[in-house]
Amino acid sequence: DAEITQSPRHKITETGRQVTLACHQTWNHNNMFWYRQDLGHGLRLIHYSYGVQDTNKGEVSDGYSVSRSNTEDLPLTLESAASSQTSVYFCASSGTKQETQYFGPGTRLLVL
Amino acid sequence: RKEVEQDPGPFNVPEGATVAFNCTYSNSASQSFFWYRQDCRKEPKLLMSVYSSGNEDGRFTAQLNRASQYISLLIRDSKLSDSATYLCVVNPTGTASKLTFGTGTRLQVTL
Numbered sequence: 624d625a626e627i628t629q630s631p632r633h634k635i636t637e638t639g640r641q642v643t644l645a646c647h648q649t650w651n652h653n654n655m656f657w658y659r660q661d662l663g664h665g666l667r668l669i670h671y672s673y674g675v676q677d678t679n680k681g682e683v684s685d686g687y688s689v690s691r692s693n694t695e696d697l698p699l700t701l702e703s704a705a706s707s708q709t710s711v712y713f714c715a716s717s718g719t720k721q722e723t724q725y726f727g728p729g730t731r732l733l734v735l
Numbered sequence: 736r737k738e739v740e741q742d743p744g745p746f747n748v749p750e751g752a753t754v755a756f757n758c759t760y761s762n763s764a765s766q767s768f769f770w771y772r773q774d775c776r777k778e779p780k781l782l783m784s785v786y787s788s789g790n791e792d793g794r795f796t797a798q799l800n801r802a803s804q805y806i807s808l809l810i811r812d813s814k815l816s817d818s819a820t821y822l823c824v825v826n827p828t829g830t831a832s833k834l835t836f837g838t839g840t841r842l843q844v845t846l
Contacts, residue, residue, distance in 0.1 A: 656833075658836075663838065664838060665739065665822070665835070665836035665837050665838045665839070666779070666822075666836040667836075668833055671833065681833070713778055713779070722767055722769075722784075722826055722834070723769075723781050723784075724781075724834060726778035726779050726780070727778060728777070728778050729776075729777075729778055
């Protein structure tokens with residue numbers, strides 16, 4: 624069955640370290656998204672991509688970067704982790720003309 | 736003003752009760768609307784889309800009021816398994832792109 628996976632599921636890191644969160648989908652979806660979810664906030668869009676080599680900034684992109692070298696993967700990199708980036712991170716994907724987004728299981732990141 | 740606003744709850748209701756959630760959105764040009772369900776420590780999943788004419792899926796009914804810019808979700812005959820957080824979601828542009836999520840309304844159904 625097609626699916627979307629994230630790894631690691633849990634991560635503890637230290638302030639200043641570079642961290643990369645993986646997202647992999649097997650639906651062959653063109654659209655992929657990264658969100659963070661914090662108490663008191665809805666899911667907030669970090670970065671998104673509409674296809675290979677395409678990346679765009681979302682509303683909370685500072686301190687994060689993504690790259691899209693193939694259809695299946697959209698890794699999220701925290702260049703220099705900060706305590707404010709402690710959060711739950713969700714990756715999602717959707718088809719080209721499809722509004723419904725399918726979410727991965729999430730990655731819980733703790734920055735000490 | 737937040738783009739999508741929801742009452743965070745929690746709504747505590749007994750099994751069998753009917754419960755309704757409302758959500759307001761600020762962008763009058765918004766095109767598409769959805770309800771997602773999120774269980775504790777899990778990912779959001781689409782519950783249902785919301786159409787202008789209103790739509791029903793079993794015990795769940797969604798309504799859209801464009802004039803007042805609000806969306807509602809009605810759950811009839813609540814089950815214990817309905818306990819979750821319900822996210823109101825708006826697509827401002829109508830394209831297969833960015834969605835705007837509310838913070839969610841938590842529902843707890845009790846015996």
